[in-house]
Amino acid sequence: MFHIKQLELVHWDFWRRFTLPLDAQIITIVGPNGSGKTTLLDALRTLFALRCSGKRDFRRYVRRGEHDFAWIRAVVANVASGTGKRPFFPCIHDEVTLACRIKRAGGDWTRDYAILDGNVAIETLESGGEWTGLRDYQNRLAWGGLTPAIAKVLSLEQGDTDKLCEYSPRALLDLVFDVFGDKEVLDNYQAAREEQKGAERELEGIGLDLERLRAQAEAKRLEADNYRQWKQHADEVLALETEIVPRLEVAELTRDMSNERGDLARLRDDLRWLGREQATLTARLAAVTAEREMAVAALAEVRADEQQAEARQLAAHDVLRDVERLLEEERKLRERVATEHGADALTLEAEHAAAEALAAKLAGDERALVAQFEDKAEQLRAAQERRGAPGDAEVSAFRAKLDEAGIAHRVLSDVVEVTDVAWQAALEAVLRPYRHLVLLEREDDRHVAWAMGEQARFRHFIVAERESAANARVGSLAEVVRFAAAVPRWLADLLGRMQRVDSADGARHLPRDTEWITRDGYHRERRGARHLGRPAEFHFGELARQARIEQLGRDIAELDAARRALSPELDRAREKVSAVRARLLGLQSASLLALRSNEFAQARAALPGARSSSDQTGTAREAARREVERLRENLTGIDTEIDRRRRELNAVGTRLRDLTQQLMPRRTEQAQRLVALRSRRRGMPTHWLDPRELAQLAERYGDARAARRELGRLRDLLVSGDWVTDPSALTLRDRLKDDLARREQDFASRQGYCATARRHTDDARAAYIAKLRATVRQYGKNLRALGELANVGVDCGAPPLDNDDLALAQAGLDVSFDFDRKGAVGLNDGEASGGQQVMKSLILLIALLMDDTRPGGFVFIDEPFAHLDVANIDRVGRFLGATRAQYLITTPVTHNANVFAPSQLTLITSKKSPAESWAPPIGILKRAK
Structure with a gap:
């Protein structure tokens, strides 16, 4: 300098x-x-x-x-x-x-x-x-x-040059850096820090605005969704009122008229055919009645001849019978005499009773085994021929009545097939209450079937409303079932809403209101969870049929083995009964044989003539009987024919009366439908009657009654709901959505800028700290050099400088002085004398002006010798003279x-x-x- x-x-x-x-x-x-x-x-x-x-x-x-x-x-x-x-x-x-x-x-x-x-x-x-x-x-x-x-x-102000020692460590550090430090480094650091703070404040403000804008945008989105829902419901109500319900009513009237037109045409054809059939049946009945009268007369004549032949044959038969009975008695007496002469009668009688009781018991057991064998064999044939699951007696009897009434039907087990045998038990448990469900093939038979069910007190469902099952939801119980025919919708819905899980613990991840079932049949529904019970036997699908076939085969084999084991015992019992009976009858036969010897001899002599007479009269009677039987059968056939034709004629007459009674009201109803159809079609656009559009409406709403019900529901919903009806909600939503997108972009941009500002601040702070350390080192070096000139020990410790704004703000420069080896004193600790205070201030001041690269320079000092004694004045003077600066x-x-x-x-x-x-x-x- x-x-x-x-x-x-x-x-x-x-x-x-x-x-x-x-x-x-x-x-x-x-x-x-x-x-x-x-x-x-x-x-x-x-x-x-x-x-x-x-x-x-x-x-x-x-x-x-x-x-x-x-x-x-x-x-x-x-x-x-x-x-x-x-x-x-x-x-x-x-x-x-x-x-x-x-x-x-x-x-x-x-x-x-x-x-x-x-x-x-x-x-x-x-x-x-x-x-x-x-x-x-x-x-x-x-x-x-x-x-x-x-x-x-x-x-520096007058008098401040000798008060530098009174500066705080922080103030002294700031002054030292102002003199030695690179001002640009400090400016860069301060500017970067201010820029960072400003960026963070701005980012915080933008963040608060962004959150507020998000809340407003979400509120407007909900209002817009509410408006769109209201608009959708209002538009649908208007469409239902002005278009959909009238179109569906016209479509139903058109369909009903078309169906009724065909029914009336078939009804008139039936009436004409029934008239012709009634005349034909009346003529046939008259001819068969005349034929019967002729057959009755012929039968009376032949029956009189038969009675005479019968009387002759009975007389000859009685004679032959008496002769043969006497000879049979003689033979039996001779056999008894030869076998059991002298046996005990009481003992034989008891033995006979016991043997006969055993034979009766074994015969009863055999009949029971045979009956069970036949029943199981019939069930096996039914299972092998795929004739459905076994039903109880009540179901079989009711199905027989339906067959007699000509009502085509099936049971649920006929149409259900299980595709995954692992879920057979669960499916059987769910369908157990419906295993005997009766499915009517024709919906028109429902009233007759229900009447029969009421009369028979049939405890199982009779269902006429059936439809093809929709595609099963993935993971549902319906996914493991295949229906061979249409089933009730409620049954498909029941299986479709049950979610399959491996165990109850595996259902934790499912939503709270989900209905589920395990493989073992543990079922959860809206009322709670319970075990449905594992069925003892299966009724549905191929697995159930195979299980029945195997079980029936085992039962038949067991019954056959039991019957074969019982047959030898029964034969031995019967033989014993015959033997004991013969011994019992053989007692006292010899005396009776001798007493009746003449009677037996006459019978042997009359036997050939009696046999010849019996044979002749029997042949004549048999010829008469066959002729009577032929005429009786002919008469029975004629009576059956008369009865059948009468029943046919009565049925035709009843059907003719019924159709005649139905024709006029139905024609009147058809005329009313025509008037209503013309009234409602008046003014309708042509495309409103397009079959494809009407099919789409029917698929969505069903019939007109369902559409009117939906219209009422929507009206109630619009009246009772809290709706937004202002269309500006959509504009506000879009505007806030755009504002939110721009604000989010600004926020992201400011976040990047704030990160960059933090990085710049860190870099500037690091440069500032590096420069500050170098400045403190240089200043400490200057202080120590001046201390040596003044013969004062000076120590300047490096302040703790961490890369942190708070640490930098709290950092200070602690300088200690040692005068005359009396111990170190600080900057302004009150222990130094007035001269030492001036000396400390001069050392601190002159050290600020020392620069190795620019030696020299000048210093202005106002009254540095104030309040100093002579010795300190000399000491300060020597110190000034020892430095290289110019002093004023x-x-x-x-x-x-x-x-x-x-x-x-x-x-x-x-x-x-x-x-x-x-x-x-x-x-x-x-x-x-």
Whole structure:
């Protein structure tokens, strides 16, 4: 940094014009209070574009004179440094002139500055100097070493230079960085931090606005959805009222009329055919009645002949029977005599009773086994022929009645096939209450079937309304079932809404209101969960049929084995009964045989004649009987034919009366339908009657009654609901949606910008910390060097500098001093004396101005020797003399003479005399070398 060699003032305060030599290291400015010591320093401060002391400025000094201009000119050194660089390059002389011209312009004072190579006089500058503005001038001075930080030090208030030791660690660190640090680094850090804070505040504001906008957009979306739903319901109500219901009514009337037209045509055809059939049946009945009368007469004649032949045959048969009975008695008596003569009758009678009871029991067991065998065999044949699941007696009896009435039907087991055997048990458990469900093939038979069910008190459902099952939902129980025919919708819905799960624990992930069932038959519905029970036997599908076939085969085999095992026992029992009976009858046969020997001999003699007579009469009777039987059968056939024709004639007559009674009301109803159809079709567009469009409406709404029911439901919904009916809800929703999208883009952009700002702040903070550490090291080095010159131990510890704003804000520079090896003292701990406080402040001050790359420079110090004793004055003087800076020191005339010991040049100021316009010139005392 440069030092001052000469100063010239013109019209500054009360000085007219003078020139001062300042080419010395220590310059003492001495004079009484108010003699102009600070005025002289403020002239230098104004020349160097610094702030004047206190509340003064340059205008205070120039307006005291009666002239409109003032000059401050200084000659400073422009000696090259160790690097060969001159402070005021491109000025290449060893001396450079710095000039400040102050003049009045329009009632105000302005300053102009100039930097010229060499020692240039004021007159030369006045005649043709090159002037520059304040900002450019300050930049040139900063390039020469008078940086803004050093300028801040030079601008310290009077008395502040000896109070640096009273600064807080934080304030001292800020001052040190202002002097040594790279101002651009600090500015970058502060700017980056402010930018980050601003970006974060802006991001927070945008975030709050975004959340508020999201809430508004969601509210408007809900209102728009509510409006769209209301609009949809209102449009549908209008369509139902004005179009759909009338179209469906016309379609139903058209369909009913077409069907009724065909029915009436068939009814008239039936009436004509029944009339012809009635006449034919009447003629046939008359012919068959005449034939019967002839057959009755012929039968009477043949029956009389048969009675006579029968009487003759009975008489001959009685004779032969008596003869044969006597001979049979003789034979039995002879056999008994030969076998059991002398047996005990009571013993044989008891044995006979026991044997007969055993034979009867075994015969009963055999009949029961045979009956069971036949029943199981019939069931096996039915299962093998796929004739459905086994039904109980009640179901079989009722189905037989339906067959007799000509009502085609099927049971549920005939149409259900299980495609996944793993779910057979679960399906059987669900369908167990409906296993005997009766499905009518024709819906028109429902009333007759229901009447039969009521009469028979049939406990199972009879269903006429059937439709093809829709595609099963994936994962439902209906997915493992295939229906071979149409089934009731409620049955398909029952299986379709049950979700299949492996276990109850596996249903945790399903929604709360889902109905599910496990493989084992554990079922959950809206009322709760329970086990449906595993059926003992299966009724549905191929698996059930195969299981029945296998079980029936095993039952038949067991019954057959039991019957075969029982047959030998029954045969032995029967043989024993016969043997005991024969022994019982053989008692006393010999005496009876001898007593009736003559009777038996006559019978043997009459036997051939009796047999011949019986044979002849039997042949005659058999011929008569066959003729009677032939005529009786013929008569029976005729009676059956008469009865059948009468029943046919009665049925035709009844049907003819019924159709005749039905024809007129139905024709009247058809005429009413025609009138209603013409009335409702009047004014309808043609496309309203398009069959394809009507089919779509029927598929959506069903019939007109269902459409009217839907219309009522929608009307109630529109009346009772809380609806948004303003169409502007859609516009507001779209507008807020667009605003939200733009705001989200802005938020994302600001997030990226905020992240970039944080990164820049981190980088700037790291650079600032690095520069701050280097500054503290340099300042500590300067402090230690000055401490060695002053024979004072100085320690400057590095402050903790973390990459954090809070840590940086709390960081400070702790400097300790050790005077006379009495122990370290801090900056302002109250333990140092007044002289030590001045010494600490001077060390702290001069260390701020030390720069190895720019040695030298100058310092303004106001009254550094105030309140110092003689010894401390000498100590401070020696310290100043040991440094390389140029010092301009003010001191009052009341000080000890030792204050002038280090001074090489003394400037003496004097007060202006009231009688004089100008103050006396400054005196100069220069120490001889």
